Amino acid sequence: MVILGAGNVSTHFSRHFYSCGHTISTIYSRTLSNAESLAAEVGAVGTDRLEEIPLGSDFYLVCLPDAEVPRMGHLLQEREGIWLHTAGAVPMDALQAAHPSCGVLYPLQSMSKERSLSMKEVPLLIEGSSTEVTAMIRELAEGMSDEVHERSSDQRLIIHTAAVFANNFTNHMIRISEQMLAEAGESSQLVIPLLRETFGKAEAMGAAAAQTGPAIRGDSESMRKHLEILERYPEWKKLYTFISQDIGRSRKD
Numbered sequence: 468m469v470i471l472g473a474g475n476v477s478t479h480f481s482r483h484f485y486s487c488g489h490t491i492s493t494i495y496s497r498t499l500s501n502a503e504s505l506a507a508e509v510g511a512v513g514t515d516r517l518e519e520i521p522l523g524s525d526f527y528l529v530c531l532p533d534a535e536v537p538r539m540g541h542l543l544q545e546r547e548g549i550w551l552h553t554a555g556a557v558p559m560d561a562l563q564a565a566h567p568s569c570g571v572l573y574p575l576q577s578m579s580k581e582r583s584l585s586m587k588e589v590p591l592l593i594e595g596s597s598t599e600v601t602a603m604i605r606e607l608a609e610g611m612s613d614e615v616h617e618r619s620s621d622q623r624l625i626i627h628t629a630a631v632f633a634n635n636f637t638n639h640m641i642r643i644s645e646q647m648l649a650e651a652g653e654s655s656q657l658v659i660p661l662l663r664e665t666f667g668k669a670e671a672m673g674a675a676a677a678q679t680g681p682a683i684r685g686d687s688e689s690m691r692k693h694l695e696i697l698e699r700y701p702e703w704k705k706l707y708t709f710i711s712q713d714i715g716r717s718r719k720d
Contacts, residue, residue: 540562
C-alpha cells in the first residue's frame with residue numbers, strides 16, 4: 468500500500484498496518500523529512516515527489532487535510548488500486564470521480580503521533596464504492612480493529628459532528644480551565660481527578676444523568692459570581708452564559 472501523508476492519522480495507520488504484516492511501499496509528504504522519518508519506521512520509501520508514487524498498489528490511503536482529498540485523487544488519477552480517505556466530513560465521492568474503486572476508512576478517535584494507541588478498540592467507520600470494494604476494506608479494517616462499522620457518508624458526517632462536540636470542544640474547555648488556573652497560580656492537576664470522574668460517570672450513566680453544576684440546579688447566585696470572575700475574559704463569559712443557558716434548557720426538557 469501507499470500512504471499519502473505523514474501526520475497523526477497516517478503515522479498510527481502506518482505503524483499498525485506494518486505491525487499487521489502489510490507491505491507499505493511508499494510514504495508521501497510535502498515535507499520530505501517527515502516522509503522519510505515515518506518511512507524508516509515501516510520499511511518504506513519516503514518521498515515528496517508525486518511522480519515517485521507507484522502506479523499499481525493494492526491500496527492508496529489518503530491521510531491529508533480534507534481539502535486535499537479530491538485534489539490528490541485527481542493528481543494521481545492514473546494510479547490503479549483501491550483509494551481510501553480517512554476523513555470524517557468528506558464524502559466518499561470526493562475520490563470516486565477519479566477512482567471508481569474507492570472508499571472510506573475513518574477512525575473515530577483523536578490521534579497524536581507522540582502517543583501510542585491500541586487500534587483494536589478504535590471504531591473504524593467504513594464505506595465502499597461497491598460490494599466487492601467494501602468487503603476488501605472490511606477485511607483490511609478488521610485486521611486492525613474489533614470495532615468495524617459500515618456507515619454512509621451522510622451517517623459519518625453526523626457522527627463526525629457529534630465527535631467534535633465530545634472531543635474537540637471538550638478539550639478546548641479543558642484548555643480554558645488550565646489557563647484560568649495557571650493565571651491564578653494554581654496547578655492544572657487540581658482538576659484531573661474531576662475530569663476522570665466526569666468521563667467515568669458519562670460512560671457509566673450517560674451524560675444526561677451525570678450532569679451536575681449550578682446551571683442544572685438553577686443556582687443563579689453561583690453563576691452570577693462566576694460571571695463576575697469572567698469579566699476579564701469576555702469571550703469566555705459569552706461561552707459560559709450560552710452553555711449555562713443550554714444546560715438550563717435541558718433541565719426543563
